[in-house]
Amino acid sequence: MSQYDPAQIEPKWQAAWDDAQTFSATRDESRPKYYVLPMFPYPSGRIHVGHVRNYTLSDLVARYKRATGHNVLHPMGFDAFGMPAENAAMASGGHPKDWTYANIDTMIEQMKPMGWGFDWDRMFATCDPEYYGQQQSMFLDMLDAGLIYRKNAVVNWDPVDMTVLANEQVENGRGWRSGAPVERKELTQWFFKISDYSGELLEALDTLDDWPAKVRLMQANWIGRSRGLQFAFSTVEAPEGFDRIEVYTTRPDTLLGASFVGISPDHPLARALEAERPEVAEFVAECRKGGTTEEAIETAEKLGFDTGITVRHPFDTSWELPVYIANFILMDYGTGAIFGCPAHDPRDLEFARKYDLPVRSVFAPAMGEEGTFILPEDGGPAYVPPKPETVRYLQPFAGAEAMTGEDAIDAAVAFCEDNGVGTGVTKFRLRDWGLSRQRYWGCPIPVVHCDTCGVVPEKKENLPVVLPEDVSFDVPGNPLDRHPTWRDCACPSCGAPARRETDTMDTFVDSSWYYARFTAPRADTPTDMDEAKYWMNVDQYIGGIEHAILHLLYSRFFARAMYVTGHLPETSKEPFSALFTQGMVTHAIYQTPQAEGRPTYHYPEEVELKEGKAFLKDTGAEVEVIPSAKMSKSKNNVVDPVTIVKQYGADTARWFVLSDSPPERDVEWTAAGAEAANRHLGRVYRACAEIAASDVPATAEDEALLREMHKAIHDVTLAVESFGFNAAIARLYGLTNALTKSRAGSGVKREVAAVLAQLMAPMTPHLAEEIWQLLGRDGLVANAPWPLADEAMMIEDTVTMPIQVNGKRRGELTVPRDMPKEEIEKLALAHDAVVRTLDGAQPKKLIVVPGRIVNVVA
RNA sequence: GCGGGCGUGGCGGAAUGGUAGACGCGACGGAUUCAAAAUCCGUUUUCCGAGAGGAAGUGUGGGUUCGAGCCCCACCGCCCGUACCA
Numbered sequence: 001m002s003q004y005d006p007a008q009i010e011p012k013w014q015a016a017w018d019d020a021q022t023f024s025a026t027r028d029e030s031r032p033k034y035y036v037l038p039m040f041p042y043p044s045g046r047i048h049v050g051h052v053r054n055y056t057l058s059d060l061v062a063r064y065k066r067a068t069g070h071n072v073l074h075p076m077g078f079d080a081f082g083m084p085a086e087n088a089a090m091a092s093g094g095h096p097k098d099w100t101y102a103n104i105d106t107m108i109e110q111m112k113p114m115g116w117g118f119d120w121d122r123m124f125a126t127c128d129p130e131y132y133g134q135q136q137s138m139f140l141d142m143l144d145a146g147l148i149y150r151k152n153a154v155v156n157w158d159p160v161d162m163t164v165l166a167n168e169q170v171e172n173g174r175g176w177r178s179g180a181p182v183e184r185k186e187l188t189q190w191f192f193k194i195s196d197y198s199g200e201l202l203e204a205l206d207t208l209d210d211w212p213a214k215v216r217l218m219q220a221n222w223i224g225r226s227r228g229l230q231f232a233f234s235t236v237e238a239p240e241g242f243d244r245i246e247v248y249t250t251r252p253d254t255l256l257g258a259s260f261v262g263i264s265p266d267h268p269l270a271r272a273l274e275a276e277r278p279e280v281a282e283f284v285a286e287c288r289k290g291g292t293t294e295e296a297i298e299t300a301e302k303l304g305f306d307t308g309i310t311v312r313h314p315f316d317t318s319w320e321l322p323v324y325i326a327n328f329i330l331m332d333y334g335t336g337a338i339f340g341c342p343a344h345d346p347r348d349l350e351f352a353r354k355y356d357l358p359v360r361s362v363f364a365p366a367m368g369e370e371g372t373f374i375l376p377e378d379g380g381p382a383y384v385p386p387k388p389e390t391v392r393y394l395q396p397f398a399g400a401e402a403m404t405g406e407d408a409i410d411a412a413v414a415f416c417e418d419n420g421v422g423t424g425v426t427k428f429r430l431r432d433w434g435l436s437r438q439r440y441w442g443c444p445i446p447v448v449h450c451d452t453c454g455v456v457p458e459k460k461e462n463l464p465v466v467l468p469e470d471v472s473f474d475v476p477g478n479p480l481d482r483h484p485t486w487r488d489c490a491c492p493s494c495g496a497p498a499r500r501e502t503d504t505m506d507t508f509v510d511s512s513w514y515y516a517r518f519t520a521p522r523a524d525t526p527t528d529m530d531e532a533k534y535w536m537n538v539d540q541y542i543g544g545i546e547h548a549i550l551h552l553l554y555s556r557f558f559a560r561a562m563y564v565t566g567h568l569p570e571t572s573k574e575p576f577s578a579l580f581t582q583g584m585v586t587h588a589i590y591q592t593p594q595a596e597g598r599p600t601y602h603y604p605e606e607v608e609l610k611e612g613k614a615f616l617k618d619t620g621a622e623v624e625v626i627p628s629a630k631m632s633k634s635k636n637n638v639v640d641p642v643t644i645v646k647q648y649g650a651d652t653a654r655w656f657v658l659s660d661s662p663p664e665r666d667v668e669w670t671a672a673g674a675e676a677a678n679r680h681l682g683r684v685y686r687a688c689a690e691i692a693a694s695d696v697p698a699t700a701e702d703e704a705l706l707r708e709m710h711k712a713i714h715d716v717t718l719a720v721e722s723f724g725f726n727a728a729i730a731r732l733y734g735l736t737n738a739l740t741k742s743r744a745g746s747g748v749k750r751e752v753a754a755v756l757a758q759l760m761a762p763m764t765p766h767l768a769e770e771i772w773q774l775l776g777r778d779g780l781v782a783n784a785p786w787p788l789a790d791e792a793m794m795i796e797d798t799v800t801m802p803i804q805v806n807g808k809r810r811g812e813l814t815v816p817r818d819m820p821k822e823e824i825e826k827l828a829l830a831h832d833a834v835v836r837t838l839d840g841a842q843p844k845k846l847i848v849v850p851g852r853i854v855n856v857v858a
Numbered sequence: 859g860c861g862g863g864c865g866u867g868g869c870g871g872a873a874u875g876g877u878a879g880a881c882g883c884g885a886c887g888g889a890u891u892c893a894a895a896a897u898c899c900g901u902u903u904u905c906c907g908a909g910a911g912g913a914a915g916u917g918u919g920g921g922u923u924c925g926a927g928c929c930c931c932a933c934c935g936c937c938c939g940u941a942c943c944a
Contacts, residue, residue, distance in 0.1 A: 042944050082944065155942075166942040214862055218939075221861050294940050298859040328859090332941095347859080430941090437942065507944070545938060548862080553941095584937085660870045660882070666937080668870065676883055683897090727872075730881035737881095802877035807925045809877050847924055853876040857924045 004685035006649025010766040014115055022782050023062075023117035025073040027534050034070035035535050036061045037515055039543030039551075040077045043103040043125070044084065047110045049585040049669055050544070052641045053657040056763075057582060057725070058542045059116040060658065063762035064720055066117075067786035073535050075518040076111070076118040078104050080125035081132075081442045082507045083166060089473040096441040097469065100127055110642055114650045115765055117782070122521045126510035131517065132443035133464025134526040135509065139446060140457050141565035147193050150455070153434050154266075156291050157185035161476040164438040170291040177476070184288045189436035190445060190503065194557045198223055198428035201556055210578030212664075215548045222549050224429025226250045229413050230335065231422025233261060233311035236320060239276070242269050245311060245323070248334035248427060252416060253408035256395055257341040257362040259352055261311050262304070262326035264336040270325045273307060280305065280325070287327040302351045303327040314421040315397065326351065332431050342376065349382040363391040366402055433554060435506045438478045440471060442504030450491035450498040459492045465500070478502055511551055512558035515541075515575055516568055526567045536572040545581040552579070580723055583666040585657065587637045590623045592616075601637070639669050651764035652678040658763055659729040680733070681767055687740045688757070691749045692774040698745035705744040707793055708735065709752045714789035716759045725763070732759060750775055755787050803828055804855040805837045813854065821848050828854040 017023060038058035041051055055076075062074035085096035104125055111118075124131050142148050156165040160178035164187075169176045194201075202223045205216045229252035232244040245261060263270055265287035273280040283305040290296050304324040313319035321339070328347060329338055342352035343361040352359055359377040365385070374380030385391055387405035396403075399411030413424035436445070444465045446458035458465055468486040471479035480487065480502040491498035513526070519535040520528035559575040562568040568575075590602040606617055616623055644653045656677040661667035712735040719728035739752050754775050761768035761781045772781040800814045801824070811833035815824060825848055828834060834856055845857040 079944070084943085164942075168943045218862050222940085292942080295859075298940090433941080439942090506942070511944080545863080546944085549939060550941065551944085662871080665864080665871090670870080670883080672883055673870070680882085727881085730872075733881055800877090804877080804925070812877070845924060847876090849876065853925085855876075855924055
């Protein structure tokens with residue numbers, strides 16, 4: 001009998017699918033459509049195991065949905081703009097375009113042998129002018145619709161290289177190349193008005209039933225709707241025009257605990273003082289050191305500068321509070337000014353203790369819950385109970401003494417409004433989306449700057465504004481800025497000499513509408529409405545949890561913006577009907593510690609495993625094993641899928657990434673696991689080949705095997721529907737074992753083997769086709785309808801229930817499936833173990849859950 | 859710092875509030891073999907016990923319940939995100 005030989009069978013079936021055009025999607029109103037989309041990859045140069053997991057998951061869903069009668073769209077493309085291409089050009093002197101397209105070719109070559117059923121005819125890369133030209137066209141429509149505007153925003157500035165840095169290019173506050181301390185610098189930049197949609201994007205989260213709850217929660221917190229009070233402090237001895245400082249607070253109930261007013265270093269008042277007073281300028285310059293990330297700002301040491309200006313408390317004009325410039329206050333949120341209440345905010349407390357400002361508690365734990373509570377003014381930590389918790393107000397100015405924070409906030413807002421101290425307002429944390437990038441390898445922003453006409457949109461007939469190819473990366477900065485001819489152009493409005501916008505778009509723009517483009521990838525408009533109406537929405541989107549907020553939120557906004565500009569139907573405002581977030585693929589790190597600095601990392605193939613320990617093959621020296629680490633080139637623990645496929649075949653790689661871990665969790669790649677997967681597939685192949693050739697008449701075991709088959713169909717179908725692919729695989733192991741051990745006749749065994757092939761087809765499609773053929777079935781298993789479980793065939797006559805005494809298992813009871821509760825009670829009380837444990841005592845309670853459990857409470 | 863998630867045998871993991879450890883890996887024992895590889899069969903949470911059986915046990919500490927891996931509270935550890943990595 002022939003052996004399982006993936007190298008021979010896999011290319012054969014891939015060619016068969018190609019010939020039959022199995023996975024090319026065309027509109028067909030007679031069948032329900034199903035659009036399954038894995039997040040498209042960045043063309044880094046090689047596919048990695050994370051990609052293998054992502055596309056194996058989407059392919060499984062696609063093949064399963066095909067089998068259940070759906071017209072499936074399962075496309076693939078490349079998110080091809082971005083920094084790595086420019087970094088490669090800087091490092092090795094090539095061109096980002098050549099680097100990118102060469103990488104795409106390599107990756108396609110690596111993807112094809114995996115047997116993923118993509119509709120390759122729809123492929124595109126976002127750096128294709130055909131794609132980004134349509135993106136420019138939409139930009140103009142959105143600009144026209146008032147969805148895009150310009151304003152100032154801060155960037156990371158490398159003062160030595162004189163260039164803007166991405167957050168990841170800032171290491172410990174210094175530029176990655178120059179090593180110079182990074183500064184925050186303001187530039188005029190383009191923005192999408194995503195904040196216009198804050199409320200809608202938040203509320204619509206409730207409609208996304210098939211999204212993970214954690215993602216919806218993360219987005220809700222990110223959008224961050226808050227109710228609060230906006231009011232103004234009147235100032236004492238402030239410069240002209242600063243009679244008042246507007247502040248926003250979400251805790252107006254803590255107004256009597258106010259201790260100081262803090263303003264952002266970018267607040268207009270801070271700017272005014274900076275211009276006049278050198279010591280302020282010095283302090284503000286100090287605040288502007290470091291990167292722009294929220295993390296860097298929040299974890300930096302809290303710094304304050306006493307301006308000498310004071311403000312009057314709105315409830316008591318004789319009470320004056322100092323005004324500090326503070327480095328932890330963001331100009332982007334609220335009004336860029338706050339009042340500090342140290343007793344009830346840890347940051348304010350740290351600040352107050354540092355600058356010796358008063359700490360005044362506003363509320364304390366409600367009566368009876370005080371325990372060991374220490375007031376913050378007596379050295380305790382800031383007291384910040386959850387808002388729904390009832391607390392005791394020490395000096396209630398609005399409402400009762402004991403109230404929840406929520407009620408107290410409402411009462412305080414009402415009180416302040418009644419007394420002319422500010423108004424209650426709703427604010428969002430979500431900021432507008434800055435899309436300008438001072439970089440070459442991105443979609444050019446199609447506008448022109450003219451001295452007379454100002455900012456002028458490029459004419460649509462002049463699109464795409466194509467990136468020039470004659471650029472060099474030998475000097476830091478954006479080559480578009482210094483391009484001799486591309487930059488200079490004629491004003492589309494008056495024709496006078498003008499200057500092209502040299503900022504390009506954030507790559508998040510590219511990935512915010514690719515799902516829509518896949519429905520009509522060659523259209524000469526951004527989308528084709530008929531195709532979009534048929535294929536949208538994405539029925540199942542699959543990708544990494546790392547995109548939970550930004551990419552998914554931007555895409556949700558973009559779909560709305562595309563609806564407003566007529567590029568998507570209203571029904572596509574939420575473009576992803578269901579979302580699944582997969583876990584990472586990890587791999588052990590093998591390292592030898594060094595006396596100083598980084599350890600030496602060893603490749604897995606240099607290491608030998610013996611008795612749970614790892615040794616270097618060369619020297620026999622023991623190496624340290626760090627399990628389950630994220631794969632990283634610098635740690636030498638990256639597994640290359642190409643090697644795996646050469647060694648074991650694509651089906652083994654697919655089977656392995658699906659088995660073991662549930663798909664939403666991280667999975668550790670182990671050589672042993674891959675071998676085990678391969679061994680099992682070999683077992684299935686041999687068993688089925690043997691069955692195909694056997695000739696045993698029907699036996700008494702036929703029915704038992706058929707029952708097992710129907711139960712397996714039922715269980716696997718449920719598991720696949722609920723993304724429990726590891727459970728589905730465990731069930732398939734079970735069916736395989738039942739099939740190989742059964743003494744049923746050949747007829748039934750062949751039927752079960754064929755069903756096994758069908759159930760495995762979405763996971764190991766090549767092997768499934770081969771078995772299908774061995775069994776003499778017609779056509780492709782890829783085109784066969786999904787098997788149906790016959791519920792009547794699954795029913796067993798008896799059930800076995802555990803018997804517990806006081807919640808501890810003491811025995812079990814096998815009874816007819818439909819035995820009445822009273823009968824079960826009698827049998828349970830008469831059971832040896834129960835009699836022994838009760839020892840003559842009367843049971844206090846008897847709980848019988850028919851078919852489930854019996855619990856005797858003594 | 860803040861927001862979110864996860865934590866179960868030697869390992870990956872299973873378990874609508876109802877027998878904790880399915881299924882797989884590894885390990886151990888056996889069959890087959892001149893021998894090995896491959897393959898097949900069996901055992902495998904820990905501790906006590908010859909055995910029958912018993913006790914403990916799902917990161918830590920508490921709580922709710924007839925019954926908690928699952929629900930609630932506090933803590934510890936790891937992972938993701940933190941708006942210019944994609």
